[in-house]
Amino acid sequence: MSVPSRRVLITGVGPVSGFGIGIDALWDGLCSGATAIRPITAWNASGFSSTVAATIAPEQLDIRAIVPKSYRKATKVMARDIEIAVAAAASAVQSAGLVTRGTAEGATPTIPPARVGCQIGAGLIPADSDELAAAMQSCQTADGSFDCGEWGRTGMNNLTPLWLLKYLPNMLACHVTIIHDCQGPSNTITCAEASGGLSIGESMRVIRRGDADACLSGGAESKVNYMGLLRQTFAQRLARVPAGGDGAAAVRPFDPSADGTVLGEGGGLLILENAESAKSRGATAWAELRGFAATQCRCEDTVGVDLANAGEDIAAAVEGALQQAGVPADQVDAVVPMGSGIACVDAAEAHAVRQIFGSRAGTLPLVTVAPQVGIVGAGTSALAACVAARCLRDQRLPARLSTRGSAKLGVDADARGAVDATLRHIVVTTTGLGGQSAAMVLGRTA
């Protein structure tokens, strides 16, 4: 077994959430105990069992203002998920103090482009229904079915030639690598909510094996669209929130009465950097990425919707990450779980916390952000990593909403305000639909 020699630091964080772009907007929102969950108003969601989401307001994400002027034309072929990733990249690069082609065209980049990689977790991006439906109007039969013959003859020409490129999952990384001129290894990981965590783990490997000095790493998604909401409803993951209902109160991570989650838009990209590279440019780290591990959960239903028995598998991922980090469990001072409020996932995560931390489990603070920013699909664990990094830097834990009675699950997740805390290491763990589990250990650097 090769000993990982290179240390990997987090030198920039770029979260995007319903609180807006950037770590300050997120942190202020989380600490104040606010929620970004609100009724979906951009379209009529009344036919869905969940009518709320933590969406990003248009004034918070003006994609044309975020990209370099010369790249504005390309914003026309960006699905929402791509916009979120591009916004996160801009925020992360700025946070790390990097000069790239995206921050200053023509300037000398801080890190040579060939040494910058990019690993981004992405979801299954559905086609825009308005665009597709408009294009198909001439292609319906008398009974309202799709007329495939007419579509082939004329209908498909109503779609822009680049239509497919809006929806390929790897287009998040494609746009980000073009904008910031990242020529190193680039990948797109598609493992539902674990995608961002798996991407961060892969970036760590890429840096440790010497194939890049820095990576833009994380994930982004918005499932706040027809297909996203429908599929999550089908997977029994959403809390029922009829029109006029209280979205934040509906998400109760680790509450014995939890019965589903709420979707959010967002995610985040982090700048992971070889410690020597960071040192040579005088960068300040938010935290150190100490260890990472992943496991596959055994799912009785094969497809990983029912994760109730995954506790042992999640624990194995966390134990693997702690082992790689060389950090004993008693030096972990907080855990950022997925904390979704999806009962079977909560139960599995609580099992893992009890298994690893034993008698400390009941008092080890869990950081649960879903009642505030929702579950952001492939961006979930990247957003969590940004939060953990800020917790370590500020030695503070954000507020928690909604939950009562988490002691029944043997964990500490009840609603409370933000608190100062001594934080040496934080574990971030996420398990996605499909059963992939990713865990990482972040350590304090300051």
Added chain:
Amino acid sequence: MSAVHRSDAERVVVTGMGWVTPLGHDLETVWSALMRGACGMAPITRFDARTFPTTFAAEVKDFDVRPFVRDIALHQNAGINSQFALGAAAQAWRQAQLHQTPPANARRVGMYLGAGEGVIDTMNYLAANIRSWDGAQGRTDGAAWAKLGHSLLQAAREIEQEPNMPLAHIAREFDVRGPTSNCLTACAASTQAIGEACSILRGGEADVMIAGGAHTMIHVLGVTGFNRLTALSTSTADPTKASRPFDMTRGGFVMGEGAGMLILETLEHARRRGAKPLAEVIGFGSSADSYRITDIEPEGRGAAAAMLQALGQAGIDPHARGSDGRPLVHYISAHGTGTKENDSIETLAVKRVFGDLAREVPMSSVKSMLGHLIAAAGAVEFITCVMAIERGMLPPTINYSTPDPECDLDYVPNTPRASVVRTCLSNSFGFGGQNDTVCVTAFEG
């Protein structure tokens, strides 16, 4: 011979392979078809494509997943790509003898796939969109869509479209409990999966990795998307002549489908359990073009970077000759899609890497016979490299008749060629600018 010294724990060997392709569902059948220069293309049967600009594809024929799995009840709702994945993985698992001696610790078995999304429930999905259109507002009516979506679409079929579902099915079939991941970098995905799987093995995170890919985009919206990009061949007269990589008259790629799967393990682990290595993976390179969303960087910078990185990791000097007087790379499985742009730029990139020796390195595209298996292409092409090493034969590029001055390398035109093959590169370049190359060589104890 690799100049890089690695311990047995850091050496990664291939001990099993399997594929499901348009030319068959087992190693021997497909290999002998490739050696005949057979072609898997025919008119599309999955949907009525007669009015589409492209009416043909290379479909997998007569595939039944049932003989490949131990309990079909575990895979009742598996989509077609998951079925392909299971078929290929079962072959690989068996060849590696893992069915007789399953790994003692499931946590030490991982998986890295480059599998595509599942096939959308086309007619129902499109009907929901068509019927919920509100002409007066010029947009779909969300409430109407929700009603139609809930009634027309089915839960299991929707969930099975997630790109990580082949992973879930294979994990359940073989009780894989170690690190698992799925990447989806378009046409580069499964080559990248193989490379990253090796990285996981070398880092000590697992002893055994299932690696590969599975995909089909032969459906209404898949063909629509590539037709709109004008990336597909539209030579309808004779589909078997439609894929013409490196030929002057080439006019786009032909869609294929299927899966390719490998069992990779550390040499240490293979030795311990007495498994026979089929080949060794000695290098992996990955780069991004960071150029344009639609075009390939015209100098082949990204492709060359991936090849050079893979060669560097393998300790191979592309400008050196071996004791037999030949270059040290004996075969390149080209990305070779048959589009104007790819084939000339890939040629340029190979010249950048090998310089004056480029013309002495045979490079062929099996996409001329199998079509383009998109995310699964890289894994299938990797297997052809291992077969070439094992059998001492190079698969041809068929349909090659008119030389293109911009494509002036040795493409093994039309007929297979006997050759002592020790070391190969397998190239995959994805839409969006990801470039991946894996270097594989004959196993030497």
